Amino acid sequence: KAGVTQTPRYLIKTRGQQVTLSCSPISGHRSVSWYQQTPGQGLQFLFEYFSETQRNKGNFPGRFSGRQFSNSRSEMNVSTLELGDSALYLCASSDQGTDTQYFGPGTRLTVL
Amino acid sequence: KQEVTQIPAALSVPEGENLVLNCSFTDSAIYNLQWFRQDPGKGLTSLLLIQSSQREQTSGRLNASLDKSSGRSTLYIAASQPGDSATYLCAVRPGANSKLTFGKGITLSVRP
Numbered sequence: 001k002a003g004v005t006q007t008p009r010y011l012i013k014t015r016g017q018q019v020t021l022s023c024s025p026i027s028g029h030r031s032v033s034w035y036q037q038t039p040g041q042g043l044q045f046l047f048e049y050f051s052e053t054q055r056n057k058g059n060f061p062g063r064f065s066g067r068q069f070s071n072s073r074s075e076m077n078v079s080t081l082e083l084g085d086s087a088l089y090l091c092a093s094s095d096q097g098t099d100t101q102y103f104g105p106g107t108r109l110t111v112l
Numbered sequence: 113k114q115e116v117t118q119i120p121a122a123l124s125v126p127e128g129e130n131l132v133l134n135c136s137f138t139d140s141a142i143y144n145l146q147w148f149r150q151d152p153g154k155g156l157t158s159l160l161l162i163q164s165s166q167r168e169q170t171s172g173r174l175n176a177s178l179d180k181s182s183g184r185s186t187l188y189i190a191a192s193q194p195g196d197s198a199t200y201l202c203a204v205r206p207g208a209n210s211k212l213t214f215g216k217g218i219t220l221s222v223r224p
Binding site for chain 1: 144146148153154155156157158161201203209210211212213214215216217
């Protein structure tokens with residue numbers, strides 16, 4: 001099976017813009033989780049979608065949003081970008097959400 | 113609130129040494145615990161998943177143990193190799209449908 005894929009791999013944006021990141025899970029996986037990774041804060045949970053429903057949500061402002069489609073592909077959107085949003089954004093998929101998490105390579109977002 | 117701690121933040125050992133990486137968590141009521149490896153700039157690779165009812169899991173040169181009562185897990189790496197150099201993260205899932213909480217990781221360097 002193909003692994004988790006994320007597009008794009010790299011993004012450069014300026015403050016105030018918005019961005020959409022995409023994640024395609026492993027075939028058959030229904031759970032997709034998103035994480036933000038920064039050197040200072042480490043890995044922080046953004047949200048999890050299971051069968052198109054948001055099941056868990058982390059402590060991020062409303063500028064961060066996501067959705068999941070019927071084919072389990074997921075997108076996350078960040079509006080009104082801030083410098084502090086520069087990070088590696090990782091998504092992970094699993095079958096039930098409670099078992100082994102498989103991560104994609106990440107999208108490196110730089111906000112100038 | 114579950115907190116996961118990994119100390120030390122960095123470790124350097126000579127090739128061939130057996131080593132133990134530690135992970136501690138504050139709430140012993142966990143669903144499962146997972147160990148990951150991350151190479152620089154890359155996504156996470158799952159190494160081992162331990163369910164709450166299990167005491168240990170093994171994969172090749174890796175062995176992970178879980179002691180819920182003391183809030184600790186260890187990852188044992190036998191006969192370390194330079195290719196083992198990476199950041200190792202542990203993550204705890206408190207409940208069946210709850211989010212993973214990650215430690216900040218231990219950056220391991222194995223010297224030839």
